[in-house]
Amino acid sequence: MNTKIGTVTSTEIKRNVNDxxxxxxxxxxxxxxxxxxxxxxxxxxxxxxxxxxxxxxxVDLAFLWGRLMSGLQQPSLLxxxxxxxxxxxxxxxxxxxxxLNDHNLYNLLGNVAIFMPLGILLGLMFNHEGMSxxxxxxxxxxxxxxxxxxxxxxMIGQFDVDDILLNTLGGCLGFIIYRIMIxxxxxxxx
Numbered sequence: 001m002n003t004k005i006g007t008v009t010s011t012e013i014k015r016n017v018n019d020x021x022x023x024x025x026x027x028x029x030x031x032x033x034x035x036x037x038x039x040x041x042x043x044x045x046x047x048x049x050x051x052x053x054x055x056x057x058x059v060d061l062a063f064l065w066g067r068l069m070s071g072l073q074q075p076s077l078l079x080x081x082x083x084x085x086x087x088x089x090x091x092x093x094x095x096x097x098x099x100l101n102d103h104n105l106y107n108l109l110g111n112v113a114i115f116m117p118l119g120i121l122l123g124l125m126f127n128h129e130g131m132s133x134x135x136x137x138x139x140x141x142x143x144x145x146x147x148x149x150x151x152x153x154x155m156i157g158q159f160d161v162d163d164i165l166l167n168t169l170g171g172c173l174g175f176i177i178y179r180i181m182i183x184x185x186x187x188x189x190x
Contacts, residue, residue, distance in 0.1 A: 037125045044117055045143070051114065052147045053156060067154045082152060085159035092162040111166035112173065115140050119174025120182065127186070133175050140171025 050056060071078045086092050096104035119136050144167035151157040 034125065037121060041121050041125065044121060048114065048143070048147060053150050053154065055157065064154055067156065071153055071155055077155065078152065081155050082159060085152065087159070087161055089161050089165060092160055093166070108166065111163050112170040115144065115167040115170030116174035116177065118143065119171040119176070120178045121174075122171075123175050123178030123182070127183075131175075133172055133179075136175040137168055137172045141168045143171075144168060 050059075071081070093108065096108050118140055122136050122139055123131060141164060144164045147167075148159050148161075148164055152159040
């Protein structure tokens, strides 16, 4: 039965109330979902630090502090460490492709694959803001640059510009996977 109250029917009022309830539940779900995505992003970045910077070792702050202070107190040490790295774009990628073996293939694909979750996570987190591939690439680039710079400052591993390029590519590929496979799924499920 449709009872008319003023210029609005009771059915319209019920629909408006249900819409408000669904909207409130959606916001709560969105907040919870966003919170869990942020937690996943923090865990993911921690994993990147463990793998890229610490090479799977435990976090030893005294060791890291000592390495950092050594490098900062003796800039020639940092300079020597940088000289052993790669500052020429595509040098290591080209070398790896010309002498392709299991280790080189693992290194190339690993540097791409390890950043793919970043593109997917950022796409999911900023889904409603229309995040572009260029922004995702920027986030991947700066995160990778930060990790490579930390390797230099802590004198752990080698600074390699090609790692930054491959990591950035991985972040962009992750975002493409998000756009091609996850966005259509999200649209059909809502």
